[in-house]
Amino acid sequence: MTEFDGVVPALGQALTKRGYTSLTPVQKEMLAPGLVGADALVSAQTGSGKTVAFGLALAPDILEGAEKLTQAHAPLALVIAPTRELALQVKRELEWLYELAGATIATCVGGMDMRTERRSLDRGAHIVVGTPGRLRDHIERGSLDMTALRAVVLDEADEMLDLGFRDDLEYMLDTAPDHRRTLLFSATVPKSIMGLAKRYQRDAIRIETKSDTKQHQDIEYRALMLAPNDKENGIINVIRYFEAPNTIIFCSTRAEVNHMTSRLNNRGFSVVALSGELSQNERSHALQAMRDGRARVCVAT
Known part of the structure; x- marks a missing residue:
């Protein structure tokens, strides 16, 4: 079995089962000893493996030394994504990563039946993944309990601000417990992102990952001129x-x-x-x- 330094055993087994033999730069950075329990502002491009990266980083906060999770009474981690498609993709990634750890993962995304989502939340979920507007709806209706949260992840935060979700993000971060951990992932870090980090993170560690090769080298670009x-x-x-x-x-x-x-x-x-x-x-x-x-x-x- 391949050993992954700093990875919780159950997640390490899931990586091996998935066929992983090594980790990407951002995944390695998120496992650094100095980052355990700390807030982080991470620059990471799509395709860099960031979903697995924050999944690995959240494990110590969620499991707290246990080998496997027990019944969820209230969510322990919240992942906020800009679009429903990305939120559903994140859920699929976290499901295989946390399968052997026994985690239950629920989604709250626009366009889906709120009653079905509420039933999933009532049954208990360790991790909730959702879009800003729908998550806020569940919080305001009392169906999403934020009191036990140990960590919040903002995935593609720059995209969420571009789409006009600042008010929803600030509402959720204000509602989450003060002692929670906040991981902020963004492809770019403009002033708006720095402002969000300064207000809602505590001494965040800045991580910039650069791949050994340029992004998307397997794509060839052509322009065709037509009438x-x-x-x-x-x-x-x-x-x-x-x-x-x-x-x-x-x-x-x-x-x-x-x-x-x-x-x-x-x-x-x-x-x-x-x-x-x-x-x-x-x-x-x-x-x-x-x-x-x-x-x-x-x-x-």
């Missing part, structure tokens, strides 16, 4: 030429998404759409169709 009336045919020809198993086409409006989806359907492509006019259930089905290969093209805003 406006040739755009749709150009897109279709590109899809056919490269024959990629998955393709994402971004459009600027919902109407363009609907139009492009219809065109691709008429040409025989297996295609799904993602836009703000769809329900959460429809979005989830579209993403799952891309994952399991039923759809080859996703047209999205």
